[in-house]
Amino acid sequence: MRDFGIKITDIIKSVLMSEREFLHEPRFNDEEVKNLKKCIESTFVSTVGQYVNQFENEIATYTKSKRAIAVVNGTSALHVALKLSGVGEGEEVICPALTFVATANAISYLNAIPHFVDCNEKTLGIDPLSLGNWLDKNCEKIAGNLINKNTGRKISAIVPMHTFGHPSEIIQIIDIAKNFGIPVVEDAAESLGSFYHGRHTGTFGDFGVLSFNGNKIITTGGGGVILTNDINLANKAKHITSTAKLSHRWRYIHDQVGYNYRMPNLNAALGCAQLKKIDDFCKSKRNLFFKYEDAFRNFNGISLFKEPPFSRSNYWLQTLILDRGLENELEKILEYTNDNGIMTRPAWDLLPNLKMFKECPKAPLPIAQSLSNRIINIPSSAYLV
Amino acid sequence: MRDFGIKITDIIKSVLMSEREFLHEPRFNDEEVKNLKKCIESTFVSTVGQYVNQFENEIATYTKSKRAIAVVNGTSALHVALKLSGVGEGEEVICPALTFVATANAISYLNAIPHFVDCNEKTLGIDPLSLGNWLDKNCEKIAGNLINKNTGRKISAIVPMHTFGHPSEIIQIIDIAKNFGIPVVEDAAESLGSFYHGRHTGTFGDFGVLSFNGNKIITTGGGGVILTNDINLANKAKHITSTAKLSHRWRYIHDQVGYNYRMPNLNAALGCAQLKKIDDFCKSKRNLFFKYEDAFRNFNGISLFKEPPFSRSNYWLQTLILDRGLENELEKILEYTNDNGIMTRPAWDLLPNLKMFKECPKAPLPIAQSLSNRIINIPSSAYLV
Numbered sequence: 001m002r003d004f005g006i007k008i009t010d011i012i013k014s015v016l017m018s019e020r021e022f023l024h025e026p027r028f029n030d031e032e033v034k035n036l037k038k039c040i041e042s043t044f045v046s047t048v049g050q051y052v053n054q055f056e057n058e059i060a061t062y063t064k065s066k067r068a069i070a071v072v073n074g075t076s077a078l079h080v081a082l083k084l085s086g087v088g089e090g091e092e093v094i095c096p097a098l099t100f101v102a103t104a105n106a107i108s109y110l111n112a113i114p115h116f117v118d119c120n121e122k123t124l125g126i127d128p129l130s131l132g133n134w135l136d137k138n139c140e141k142i143a144g145n146l147i148n149k150n151t152g153r154k155i156s157a158i159v160p161m162h163t164f165g166h167p168s169e170i171i172q173i174i175d176i177a178k179n180f181g182i183p184v185v186e187d188a189a190e191s192l193g194s195f196y197h198g199r200h201t202g203t204f205g206d207f208g209v210l211s212f213n214g215n216k217i218i219t220t221g222g223g224g225v226i227l228t229n230d231i232n233l234a235n236k237a238k239h240i241t242s243t244a245k246l247s248h249r250w251r252y253i254h255d256q257v258g259y260n261y262r263m264p265n266l267n268a269a270l271g272c273a274q275l276k277k278i279d280d281f282c283k284s285k286r287n288l289f290f291k292y293e294d295a296f297r298n299f300n301g302i303s304l305f306k307e308p309p310f311s312r313s314n315y316w317l318q319t320l321i322l323d324r325g326l327e328n329e330l331e332k333i334l335e336y337t338n339d340n341g342i343m344t345r346p347a348w349d350l351l352p353n354l355k356m357f358k359e360c361p362k363a364p365l366p367i368a369q370s371l372s373n374r375i376i377n378i379p380s381s382a383y384l385v
Numbered sequence: 386m387r388d389f390g391i392k393i394t395d396i397i398k399s400v401l402m403s404e405r406e407f408l409h410e411p412r413f414n415d416e417e418v419k420n421l422k423k424c425i426e427s428t429f430v431s432t433v434g435q436y437v438n439q440f441e442n443e444i445a446t447y448t449k450s451k452r453a454i455a456v457v458n459g460t461s462a463l464h465v466a467l468k469l470s471g472v473g474e475g476e477e478v479i480c481p482a483l484t485f486v487a488t489a490n491a492i493s494y495l496n497a498i499p500h501f502v503d504c505n506e507k508t509l510g511i512d513p514l515s516l517g518n519w520l521d522k523n524c525e526k527i528a529g530n531l532i533n534k535n536t537g538r539k540i541s542a543i544v545p546m547h548t549f550g551h552p553s554e555i556i557q558i559i560d561i562a563k564n565f566g567i568p569v570v571e572d573a574a575e576s577l578g579s580f581y582h583g584r585h586t587g588t589f590g591d592f593g594v595l596s597f598n599g600n601k602i603i604t605t606g607g608g609g610v611i612l613t614n615d616i617n618l619a620n621k622a623k624h625i626t627s628t629a630k631l632s633h634r635w636r637y638i639h640d641q642v643g644y645n646y647r648m649p650n651l652n653a654a655l656g657c658a659q660l661k662k663i664d665d666f667c668k669s670k671r672n673l674f675f676k677y678e679d680a681f682r683n684f685n686g687i688s689l690f691k692e693p694p695f696s697r698s699n700y701w702l703q704t705l706i707l708d709r710g711l712e713n714e715l716e717k718i719l720e721y722t723n724d725n726g727i728m729t730r731p732a733w734d735l736l737p738n739l740k741m742f743k744e745c746p747k748a749p750l751p752i753a754q755s756l757s758n759r760i761i762n763i764p765s766s767a768y769l770v
Contacts, residue, residue: 046599214431
């Protein structure tokens with residue numbers, strides 16, 4: 001049945017008044033070029049420069065986080081945040097099954113093991129209820145550590161994620177994490193501009209992580225930020241992301257194994273110009289949601305995902321969800337839309353289905369598996385409205 | 386005795402006809418701004434874009450390497466090259482004691498252990514003679530593996546480095562590595578534009594590594610390249626530096642733990658403009674060497690380091706070497722020059738002296754230790770001539 005694909009393509013083209021659209025493109029104007037030119041003229045394009053400081057300060061101000069540390073991408077931000085949360089070799093880290101592979105990769109860099117949990121349909125993020133039940137049933141506290149009874153391994157952190165920009169129930173998730181005594185690295189890679197109960201995503205956990213990859217709401221080319229309200233942890237993050245070099249006028253003394261993760265000034269220059277537009281971008285994306293909502297209102301079998309309760313979403317990626325029972329339409333819709341100028345994407349394959357994570361511990365994943373077969377992201381660029 | 390500092394400062398100022406100079410600054414003109422502007426206009430600033438392909442092709446052409454894979458920095462290039470060389474957990478990797486910390490860090494990321502060896506005064510790089518003797522005395526072949534008799538651990542690779550741009554005796558070092566059956570990751574981070582026996586550094590080993598950090602001869606803000614003549618290894622490097630995603634029109638399938646190490650298109654745009662100038666930069670730096678050589682000719686107690694035999698160096702960092710016996714002058718010279726507008730730097734503290742590498746295996750390091758107390762890098766920017 002190619003009808004779904006045809007109808008969806010037609011609706012999207014009529015909303016966008018366009019025959020060809022990518023999933024998500026950044027929007028630039030003279031502001032970005034001006035900053036890049038200034039950066040070049042300063043000759044400071046690399047690991048030192050005022051744009052890095054400015055970008056960190058402006059992100060901290062915008063999110064109301066005490067500190068923001070700019071790094072090369074969201075993956076490196078996750079890696080460092082997990083390391084500074086104390087995640088060690090052979091330990092487990094809870095994360096959603098339905099998320100981008102970077103989360104499980106960052107866990108793996110520490111020789112730790114992802115432990116996948118389910119999400120819910122309301123937020124697309126970790127479901128607090130099933131998380132609590134799962135941990136209750138499968139874990140115990142031994143000598144102050146949370147131990148997975150099935151594997152005998154310590155569970156040392158949790159990484160909730162705000163899927164496609166939509167806030168998950170982060171307050172409830174953190175309550176559970178606190179009860180079980182594990183730190184929270186809040187993956188806000190997709191949710192710059194999204195708020196839960198009026199507070200910016202990424203500022204609830206012990207650490208938050210943002211991404212400024214080219215497909216995100218604002219971009220630095222490649223880039224990420226580590227958010228934290230703990231000044232001590234912020235200083236540590238800054239230190240180990242810049243090769244753990246001690247401050248000295250000329251000597252090269254490093255006091256631990258460090259990373260070359262600092263965001264170059266050139267990329268921060270782009271970020272400073274982009275960040276000025278975040279409110280406009282959020283507004284455009286919200287308006288695009290309303291247009292899509294109107295256009296898909298009477299479409300049987302498909303619903304447009306709407307920001308969860310108590311949330312203000314950045315609506316980073318607009319999301320269609322097929323009704324249950326229509327899973328077989330997914331590939332056909334993807335094929336038709338992509339063949340006809342409208343770029344669409346499914347959700348990620350569930351991480352525990354990837355071969356390198358097949359043996360990792362996981363909770364039952366009925367909702368994540370079902371959603372993974374029913375989600376279609378459609379063109380979402382801020383400039384479309 | 387402050388005389389050394391005063392005299393050196395005076396000489397450098399007279400050569401540079403300037404009262405204040407950094408150690409190394411990049412040089413830009415309209416070309417860089419033009420590329421960045423074009424990159425912004427294309428909207429492809431991130432993980433996809435034509436500048437990444439162009440930069441990789443042009444670096445491959447310039448170095449005469451079959452393939453070049455652009456990544457976020459030299460550290461990530463080392464990390465991936467070592468991983469693809471088969472370095473595993475608990476194994477040892479031979480590297481110079483006198484080098485930047487990134488080498489030992491990259492080894493540590495694989496949970497492998499750096500094993501430090503000495504250099505020689507002729508090249509500042511690994512001394513082939515003492516390397517061969519050290520391996521002869523301390524290692525044995527067991528079941529096809531090279532084993533360190535003192536630790537019982539496998540030695541799985543070697544990372545020679547071309548210090549300050551000057552080619553080390555890479556052919557002799559590779560001969561020894563071949564004899565002992567270990568792969569070579571050639572750290573050419575500092576030596577873009579440097580040749581040994583007419584062949585570009587970084588193309589002798591199984592892998593080569595370049596860096597385009599802001600202080601290097603050309604810069605991409607932050608960036609690096611993995612060089613290899615092995616197409617199969619090149620494809621693997623490309624794959625794992627771009628999250629190990631399999632090619633598919635819409636599905637997100639990753640077949641192993643991968644890295645988010647790809648160079649953003651924005652940084653490659655800068656690199657393409659910079660690379661056009663490499664020959665001019667090398668020429669300027671060579672001329673600067675001649676000027677310094679002339680100015681320091683009659684300076685008792687100090688010599689200016691000259692490219693080793695059979696080499697054509699990029700003269701990335703100009704290097705003064707104090708005579709033996711004058712080690713106590715080093716700190717005083719660094720203090721006076723830096724206090725008086727002329728930025729200078731010592732060589733790195735020897736890596737086995739850093740606290741996280743204190744317990745690592747090492748050969749006797751008399752030359753490296755002596756050089757580390759006698760080297761002073763002086764202002765070296767290409768625009769100075």
